[in-house]
Each structure stands twice: as structure tokens, then as C-alpha cells.
Amino acid sequence: MNREVLRSDYIPEYLPHREEQIRKLTEVLSPLLKGERPSNVFIYGLTGTGKTAVVKYVLKRIDEYARRVGNNKFLPVYINCRHESTTYRVLSTLVESLGGKVPFTGLSTAEVFRRLKTRINMTGRIVVIVLDEVDAMVKRVGDEILYRLTRVNEELDKGKVSVIGITNDVRFREGLDPRVRSSLSEEEILFPPYDALQLSDILKDRASKAFKSGVIAEGVIDYCASIAAKEHGDARRALDLLRVAGEVAERSGDGVVRIEHVKVAREELENDMVSAVVRTLPQHSKMVLLSIALAGGRFSSTGDLYIKYREITRSLGLEPVTQRRVSDIVSELEMAGLVIAKVVNRGRYGKTKEVELAVDRNIIVKSLKDDVKVITK
Ligand code: ADP
Ligand code: MG
Secondary structure, eight states, X not given: OXXXXXXXXXXXXXOTTOHHHHHHHHHHHGGGGGTOXXXXXXXXXXXXXXXXXXXXXXXXXXXXXXXHTTOOOEEEEEXXXXXXXXXXXXXXXXXXXXXXXXXXXXXXXXXXXXXXXXXXXXXXXXXXXXXXXXXXXXXXXXXHHHHHHHTGGGGOSSOEEEEEEXXXXXXXXXXXXXXXXXXXXXXEEEOOOOOHHHXXXXXXXXXXXXXXXXXXXXXXXXXXXXXXXXXXXXXXXXXXXXXXXXXXXXHTTOSSBOHHHHHHHHHHHHHHHHHHHHHTSOHHHHHHHHHHXXXXXXXXXXXXXXXXXHXXXXXXXXXXXXXXXXXXXXXXXXXXXXXXXXXXXXXXXXXEEEEEESSOHHHHHHHTGGGOHHHHO
């Protein structure tokens, strides 16, 4: 099995069912080849609908073409905003991709922005800035930086800038300042979810490169596709399923990937997702979850839960929060899909809340292993 081909950062040479989006983006960016600035583009759709892959693919194609014909009028710069947590980081990454230098801290944002303009002017080219997962940045630092970047052309004398903003958050646009919205969305491209048939085509193409022929049993691809189609048509999910199913088959010494391997893969992937959520919870949310898990997965009242929670936090040398706060934490955990809370009427004893884990308690305990070394010793 060639794992690389199934990894989500691999850019395939062929992207079935994205012809329309590829055509539109190529058309919007085509002024680049004449040395003119393209409109800014706003790209949106749910996760795994091929946005990152299509943008990278189109830019790569244009870049290759431009090189072939000796046109060096543009420069693509890609940033994933989820990985750059501050305005300072985003701007300095931009400066650095254009060959400039910025110290890790110490300058004012205004100064870094000034350096960025200098760099763009020095290139004398059209810099296409891709801000992938741009919502992650705006949620943290607001949309001021988008405002500046989408209008920076007024302040440049030689180079030019086009911005491609990409988001998985389909409601992101509504939250933007109207001025930012109109400058960013000069053009818009929607990436709709894939259906099961489209996901099958995508998987078939990738699978033919990743696996030797005959290694995938009949029906396996359609099965992966149908699972991913139910989960909002996410191609990443479909590819992960197939990749992990391949690993499960390998581990079990089976030469063929079968439906039962996909079922195991699905469970493993779900557990991984739960683990990832649990591990990033705030400390006291972890303690509340752990209290429920260690008590067998269920409490018939938040009062009992609180007693256990207090015992555990104290044994770990932590200061417990109030019962009221624990009640709020339970609601938060419920929203995160980790617990189910139910209000039950106990007649003259009044109302109480039953709390139950919505996921396997072993996964919770395993995910929080490092947080609780002290008590399981
Ligand atoms: P998004 O950025 O919309 O979340 P990605 O572009 O990262 O989604 O796609 C997720 C995964 O699915 C990547 O591995 C990508 O290569 C693959 N993929 C998405 N759409 C297609 C397609 N039409 N053909 C082949 N692979 C695709
Ligand atoms: Mg993406």
C-alpha cells in the first residue's frame, strides 16, 4: 500500500467532480498570465469538499504554464491560518515567503505590515496570497488584517496583491464587516458536498494508485463512500477510512482489504476523534468527564457527580470549582457530544439531572491517562 497517495495533503493530478470549480478558478486567475491583477476570490464549502486541493492544483498548473512560456509575473504564497495564531505570525510568514526577515517578536504589527509592502514592491509581481482556513484567523484576531490585505493595492506602487480566502465555515461571510466582505468576495466559488457516487469515483482513482490491483475487495470502495456521504460528503473522511482499513488489513495479515476492515477502521477513526476532543478540553472539564468515566459511565444526579468530582480533583491536588460551574461544564460536554444529560422529575425530591457518557468510557480514561497518572498509580 502506498500511504502517501491516501494522505490528505497529497495533491492528486486528477480531481473528479470539481471540473466546474477548477474552470471557474482558472478563469478568475487567468489575468495573471497577462500580468494583470485578478479579482480577490472567496472560496467556501464544508470540510473535505476539495477546496485546498483545487486551489493548490490550479495555482500549480498556472505556475507551470507561466514558467514554460517564460512569464514570471506572479508569485503564489500559501498560508494555513489555523497554524499561524496571530496577526503578527500571519504577516511575518508572508514577509518570509517573499524572502524577507522578521524577528520572532518585538516589532509592531504596523512595522511588519510595512515590511510586507516593501517586499511586495520589491518583487514587482502579482502576489497571490492564499489564506486557507481564514476563519481560524478571523475568530482569533478579527477581520482588520483582511481589510488591510484586500486593500493593500492602493498603498503599493510596483507589486500587486490578490487574495484567495478559503473557509470551511459556510456562515463565515455573514460575520464579516461589510467592507471586508465586498472586497474579499469580488468572486465567490462554492464547493458543494460530494454524494456517494462522486466519492466512489474519487476513491477509485486514488485507490488505483495506492493499492495493487485486486487488493481491495468488491464493495469496499462503495462502502467507504456511502459512510462518508452520510457525514456531509467529506472526501477526507472517505480517504481516511480506506487508508486505515488498509492498515487494519495489513496488521491482521490479510492480503485483501475487506468490509470488516472498514468497520474496524471506522471505529478507530471515531475513537481518534473523541480522543482529540477530550485531550484539548479545559482542565476541569476533563476532571468532570473523568469522574463520570471512573464511576462506570453514569450518575443519577449532578449532586453525586459533584461529590466524586471533588474527590478526584482533590486527590490530584487541584482546587475544585463550584457545583454550579460543574453543572455548566456538563452542559458544555453535552454540546460537544461527549455526555447525555437528562432532567428527571423525582416527585417530592424535586428535579435532578442524570448524566451519562455518550462515548466509550475506556476511550475517555485512555485519553486522560496523562492527566491522571497520580490517581491510577
Ligand atoms: P477541504 O480543503 O475542502 O477541506 P481538501 O481539498 O483538503 O478539502 O480535500 C480533502 C481530501 O480529499 C484531500 O486528500 C484531497 O486530495 C481529497 N479530494 C477532495 N476532493 C477530491 C477530488 N475531487 N478528487 C480527488 N481527491 C479529492
Ligand atoms: Mg482545506
